[in-house]
Amino acid sequence: MKNLADLRDSERRLTKWLASWDSPWARRVLPAAEEAAEHTKLWCGAALALGTLGGCRGREAAAKGLASMAIAETISNAVVKPLSARRRPPEEWFGNQDVGDRPDSSSFPSGHTAAAVGFTAAIAPIWPWAGAVCAVPVVMIAAERVHSGAHYPSDVVAGVMLGLAGAGLVRAAPRLLPRHLG
Numbered sequence: 137m138k139n140l141a142d143l144r145d146s147e148r149r150l151t152k153w154l155a156s157w158d159s160p161w162a163r164r165v166l167p168a169a170e171e172a173a174e175h176t177k178l179w180c181g182a183a184l185a186l187g188t189l190g191g192c193r194g195r196e197a198a199a200k201g202l203a204s205m206a207i208a209e210t211i212s213n214a215v216v217k218p219l220s221a222r223r224r225p226p227e228e229w230f231g232n233q234d235v236g237d238r239p240d241s242s243s244f245p246s247g248h249t250a251a252a253v254g255f256t257a258a259i260a261p262i263w264p265w266a267g268a269v270c271a272v273p274v275v276m277i278a279a280e281r282v283h284s285g286a287h288y289p290s291d292v293v294a295g296v297m298l299g300l301a302g303a304g305l306v307r308a309a310p311r312l313l314p315r316h317l318g
Contacts, residue, residue: 148229150289154282155230166280173248173277179205179255182270190263197259197266200306208254208302209247212295217242222291230285238286245294246287249278253299258306 172178183198190197222244252274260267278296281287287295 147288147290151225151282152229154279154289155225155285157283162283166276166283169273169276170248170280170284173252173273176205176209176251178273179251179270182255182259182266186259186263186266190266193263194266197262200262200303201255201259204258204299204302204306205251205255206302207305208250208295208299211302212245212247212250212298213241216245216294216298217247220244222288225285225288227285238284243287244291245298246278246281246291247295248281249274249287249292249295250298250302252277253296254302255299257300257303261307 169178179201183202186194186201187198188194220242222242224238224243252270256267256270256274259270278292281292281295282289
C-alpha cells in the first residue's frame, strides 16, 4: 500500500465483499453466534461449564478466561472506543440486510472480538481442547461483526490484538505481581 487512501480503499472493498456474502448459513448462524456473545453471555456460560465440569484445570481456565475477557473488553470499550470515535461502515454497503440496529458507539475496535479472543486465548494454554472448541464461535463472531455492518475488518483485527494483549497480561501477572508487592 502506497498510502492511507489505498489502505482505506482496500478496507472498503473487503468490507463490501464480506457484507455481500449471502448464504442461508450466514443468515442463520452468524446472528445466532453474535446474540450468544452479546453481553459476554457465551463466555460466561463457557466459564461456568469449565469451572463446574473441569476440576482444578477447568476452574483455572475459567478464572483466567474471565479475567482476560474483562481486561480486553474494558480496554476496548472504556479506553480505545472513546478515543477513536470512528463511524460505523455506511449502511448502503450492506444491501438488503438490516443494519439499522447497530450500536451508536465508535466502530473501532470490536469489543465483541476483543472479549471473545481474550477469553479463548487465556484458556487455550491451560486446556487446549477447550480453547479449540471456543475458537469456533470466535471466528463466527469476528466474521459476523463485519458481515452485519457493525465493524470494518480493521476494527476486528484491533479487537483480536486487544484480546491477545488481555490474555498476555493475565499470563504475565503471576510473574509481575511478586516484584511489585515484595
